[in-house]
Amino acid sequence: xxxxxxxxxxxxxxxxxxxxxxxxxxxxxxxxxxxxxxxxxxxxxxxxxxxxxxxxxxxxxxxxxxxxxxxxxxxxxxxxxxxxxxxxxxxxxxxxxxxxxxxxxxxxxxxxxxxxxxxxxxxxxxxxxxxxxxxxxxxxxxxxxxxxxxxxxxxxxxxxxxxxxxxxxxxxxxxxxxxxxxxxxxxxxxxxxxxxxxxxxxxxxxxxxxxxxxxxxxxxxxxxxxxxxxxxxxxxxxxxxxxxxxxxxxxxxxxxxxxxxxxxxxxxxxxxxxxxxxxxxxxxxxxxxxxxxxxxxxxxxxxxxxxxxxxxxxxxxxxxxxxxxxxxxxxxxxxxxxxxxxxxxxxxxxxxxxxxxxxxxxxxxxxxxxxxxxxxxxxxxxxxxxxxxxxxxxxxxxxxxxxxxxxxxxxxxxxxxx
Amino acid sequence: xxxxxxxxxxxxxxxxxxxxxxxxxxxxxxxxxxxxxxxxxxxxxxxxxxxxxxxxxxxxxxxxxxxxxxxxxxxxxxxxxxxxxxxxxxxxxxxxxxxxxxxxxxxxxxxxxxxxxx
Numbered sequence: 001x002x003x004x005x006x007x008x009x010x011x012x013x014x015x016x017x018x019x020x021x022x023x024x025x026x027x028x029x030x031x032x033x034x035x036x037x038x039x040x041x042x043x044x045x046x047x048x049x050x051x052x053x054x055x056x057x058x059x060x061x062x063x064x065x066x067x068x069x070x071x072x073x074x075x076x077x078x079x080x081x082x083x084x085x086x087x088x089x090x091x092x093x094x095x096x097x098x099x100x101x102x103x104x105x106x107x108x109x110x111x112x113x114x115x116x117x118x119x120x121x122x123x124x125x126x127x128x129x130x131x132x133x134x135x136x137x138x139x140x141x142x143x144x145x146x147x148x149x150x151x152x153x154x155x156x157x158x159x160x161x162x163x164x165x166x167x168x169x170x171x172x173x174x175x176x177x178x179x180x181x182x183x184x185x186x187x188x189x190x191x192x193x194x195x196x197x198x199x200x201x202x203x204x205x206x207x208x209x210x211x212x213x214x215x216x217x218x219x220x221x222x223x224x225x226x227x228x229x230x231x232x233x234x235x236x237x238x239x240x241x242x243x244x245x246x247x248x249x250x251x252x253x254x255x256x257x258x259x260x261x262x263x264x265x266x267x268x269x270x271x272x273x274x275x276x277x278x279x280x281x282x283x284x285x286x287x288x289x290x291x292x293x294x295x296x297x298x299x300x301x302x303x304x305x306x307x308x309x310x311x312x313x314x315x316x317x318x319x320x321x322x323x324x325x326x327x328x329x330x331x332x333x334x335x336x337x338x339x340x341x342x343x344x345x346x347x348x349x350x351x352x353x354x355x356x357x358x359x360x361x362x363x364x365x366x367x368x369x370x371x372x373x374x375x376x377x378x379x380x381x382x383x384x385x386x387x388x389x390x391x392x393x394x395x396x397x398x399x400x401x402x403x404x405x406x407x408x409x410x411x412x413x414x415x416x417x418x
Numbered sequence: 419x420x421x422x423x424x425x426x427x428x429x430x431x432x433x434x435x436x437x438x439x440x441x442x443x444x445x446x447x448x449x450x451x452x453x454x455x456x457x458x459x460x461x462x463x464x465x466x467x468x469x470x471x472x473x474x475x476x477x478x479x480x481x482x483x484x485x486x487x488x489x490x491x492x493x494x495x496x497x498x499x500x501x502x503x504x505x506x507x508x509x510x511x512x513x514x515x516x517x518x519x520x521x522x523x524x525x526x527x528x529x530x531x532x533x534x535x536x
Contacts, residue, residue, distance in 0.1 A: 003447055008440035036438040043437045044469040047450040048498050140439040 003051055006211075008039060011056050012138030015063050017110035021101035022067050022088070024081035024170045025117065028135075028163060034070070038062040064102050068095065082170050111136060112222050112229065116173035119186040123162055128190045129197070130155060131162035137215045147197065147208050149399070175228050184229060188237055188293075191216050191223075195241050199248070210248060217241050224280070235284035236293035242277030243300035246270040258405035262309050274304045292328040295320050314344035331362045339372055347376035367396035371406060378413060387413035419503045421464055421531040422510040424517070427494040428524035430472070436522035449518035457502060462513055465501035472497065494525065501531070 019031035087097035118131040145155035198212030223229040250264035306312035321337035334357040342350020363369040374389030397403035474487035504510035514526040
């Protein structure tokens with residue numbers, strides 16, 4: 001029997017969810033101890049006896065057994081989940097109650113509620129995302145720290161701060177709560193942030209980034225599968241993630257450097273993900289609200305279905321960016337719109353649009369603003385201006401990957417000038 | 419060929435540090451599988467052995483006092499054993515160097531099985 005990839009990480013989130021159901025979220029630390037212990041036991045057995053046919057089921061059995069043990073031993077001294085107080089008191093109902101906590105559908109529901117609890121507005125967004133990664137995705141603090149280019153101790157503090165807030169309540173967020181709509185937006189924002197960290201993130205390691213995107217999609221699909229959370233805006237966000245994820249294979253080249261859209265081999269894009277994304281986008285087209293996610297997904301769809309940069313419907317894309325500017329205006333959206341205008345109407349118009357961005361000073365630390373100017377100047381043949389702008393961009397680079405990409409553009413300009 | 423027993427020893431702290439997080443557990447498991455497979459492929463694996471609970475009882479002395487194990491004086495408990503075949507003790511020690519427990523602060527005790535061929 002082979003060891004499946006990420007087995008322990010996958011199971012960690014599921015087991016914590018089930019154990020929290022029994023113990024209550026105020027006993028999150030206890031639930032985590034039980035999971036840790038289950039892993040140690042499993043390894044000791046598997047190392048000598050080999051991996052069992054159903055390793056996930058094996059881990060679950062160990063955790064379940066341990067949960068029963070703990071409840072029996074500590075039920076007089078400790079309070080467990082308030083929803084289960086009565087059931088845990090009697091030997092007649094204890095075992096079935098624990099059994100139910102580990103059922104497939106309960107685990108799914110509890111993961112959903114845990115997601116809502118992690119995205120608590122009392123916590124800053126970066127703490128929310130770190131909590132989701134730690135509690136639901138099974139990343140330990142050093143791994144989350146590596147993904148966010150933060151120090152290990154800072155990340156440990158961030159996560160323990162989040163857990164303190166989680167443990168202040170005895171029960172997880174209730175989807176029937178009046179706060180539900182606002183909290184659902186927060187959850188979507190958190191998951192989108194997580195996806196973006198993977199997609200654009202500063203972490204140099206491609207494998208880590210792909211994992212973050214995969215986790216964001218997995219958790220988003222939990223929202224898509226539950227009727228309460230599968231609202232049009234959720235479906236649109238899922239569509240957006242799929243359509244972006246389809247391009248992941250070509251985002252970085254063989255050397256691990258950023259690959260510009262023009263140079264990406266579109267036959268390498270994941271056709272299955274594009275198809276799923278388009279289907280989700282279709283499903284999202286109900287109701288009377290067009291959200292930013294809808295428009296962004298439509299833009300991603302226009303890119304994903306075009307055979308090349310030249311055959312892209314830039315006119316439609318400019319129109320979608322206009323729409324996005326009216327729903328969720330930001331200098332970044334304006335920048336992307338200007339790039340699309342330049343693709344449609346040529347570099348002169350592109351530069352004009354870039355200079356016309358309102359609040360352009362908010363982009364002064366953003367490397368892709370000077371890079372966009374440089375790109376259009378290069379096409380206009382102003383190679384020395386282009387090179388200076390690329391240099392300005394490189395000095396703002398936020399990661400080695402970005403810096404290498406921009407430095408390659410500077411060299412390109414130099415070669416063209418010779 | 420002679421037989422040797424590998425006794426895997428580890429402290430509680432090292433055990434949790436090396437297996438308690440998902441990523442560590444995954445890595446540890448992968449390395450053990452590779453090591454065991456290698457022993458097996460080369461024909462050294464006589465008996466894969468058994469894991470041991472970290473609790474137990476100790477019965478001691480003429481008055482047969484029973485105390486709760488594990489054994490407070492020994493912090494690194496035996497967590498399991500494996501029976502291998504090797505030419506001699508040096509060879510058995512050499513083979514044990516690949517054991518992943520060594521990277522995690524644990525140890526392998528290599529004990530020759532007494533020969534009964536008199």
